[in-house]
Amino acid sequence: MNQRKDSGGTAAPVKAKRAAATGSPSERREHLVKLAAELFARKGFQATTVREIALEAGILSGSLYHHFDSKETIVDEVLRTFLEDVTARYRAALASEDDPRAVLSEMVRIGFGTLEVHRAAITVMQNDWNYLRSLPGDRFDYLVRAEDEIERMWMEQIKRGQAVGQFRADVDPKLTYRMMRDTIWVTVRWFRPNGRLDTTTIADHFVKVVFDGLATGRRHS
Amino acid sequence: MNQRKDSGGTAAPVKAKRAAATGSPSERREHLVKLAAELFARKGFQATTVREIALEAGILSGSLYHHFDSKETIVDEVLRTFLEDVTARYRAALASEDDPRAVLSEMVRIGFGTLEVHRAAITVMQNDWNYLRSLPGDRFDYLVRAEDEIERMWMEQIKRGQAVGQFRADVDPKLTYRMMRDTIWVTVRWFRPNGRLDTTTIADHFVKVVFDGLATGRRHS
């Protein structure tokens, strides 16, 4: 099935979904990146071929190279866009509020909030992180740099919260940060926009459990 | 680099790591699966070639097909082994104890405990789940079946705990289950055996935070 006489990089687009061919060149590019991100998220970066991306866009694989010089460039743009947005939001949260617990719960809300807009990017980041990092060259080193900056911002709030007595001091700050970070991002595995649970509900649940605990009755010791 | 006159399925093993060639056939097979699992975990299932697996074992790719009929069969065995072990442990925990909170914290400990033995398998399961599920055929349907059985076991304990008043009733059981499950497995991303934190420490931290909360002071309303 899906037979075509070309085994190479072609195949007439025939009845492909050629979407809005209007708009500026940069909008066109963004649109292509978005389509690719969805495919990367669904099947994985490597399992997604440039032919599939092109087909989805209603063009042929060769034409894709008018917009991007490689498949890596596309996934690069997917991840970079997400990381720039989320770090910017975190910085804004830090600047607008001082109370550690307030900042931290705002950061939790920001994290879950990105699930809607950046669902595909987050999925790719989680599933293909190891692979992209294993590629030769330093092209994806910024992934680790962004991760480090985000870690610093979280850790600072956790430690300040402990220092002022808002958070219990008998928990490892780094372990706590990782637990919070992972629990937020990993939600993309099952989160569905327009599903039973919206990101605000999920964030509230998370804050409730992590801050106050699941158990009833007296507090720890 | 790494140049050889063969572009096919060959390449003299030369100075490869040919390990213990002794032992029963089934031990040999298990050993190969283990080597493959490590590669799958590091680079991803698709990025790992049968040639790399063979090289790691000190044989040629063609020889691998004496043991397995396909690359998929190998990853199948990796995941199946892990899932069978963990579900068996969960069942034992349910059988040996009745108190919901005790069972649940035991399940948490079991989860983190598998990180050491099954680190590679868990990594593969997380990173390549979407891809394996997207493959045609029903070969990997058991992934979802195992997931469902595990979910039932956890949910039962959470709901019983709420019914007997051990856990607060104002949290969504399913959301709570997902949060606990994800937080445990995702730990493979950064967990290193023989690192600063062992699985017991991580499990204790987890139970502390999730059961009693991070905040100091009075309990939730």
Next chain:
DNA sequence: GTCTATAACTAGATAGAC
């Protein structure tokens, strides 16, 4: 900006000798 045609290569898998 897209298509045609193809280059250059790598993947998983097989058949049969040893």
Next chain:
DNA sequence: GTCTATCTAGTTATAGAC
């Protein structure tokens, strides 16, 4: 149980016509 040799199919990417 391993190696030799090879097949088939699929991959990213390019060059130039339109």
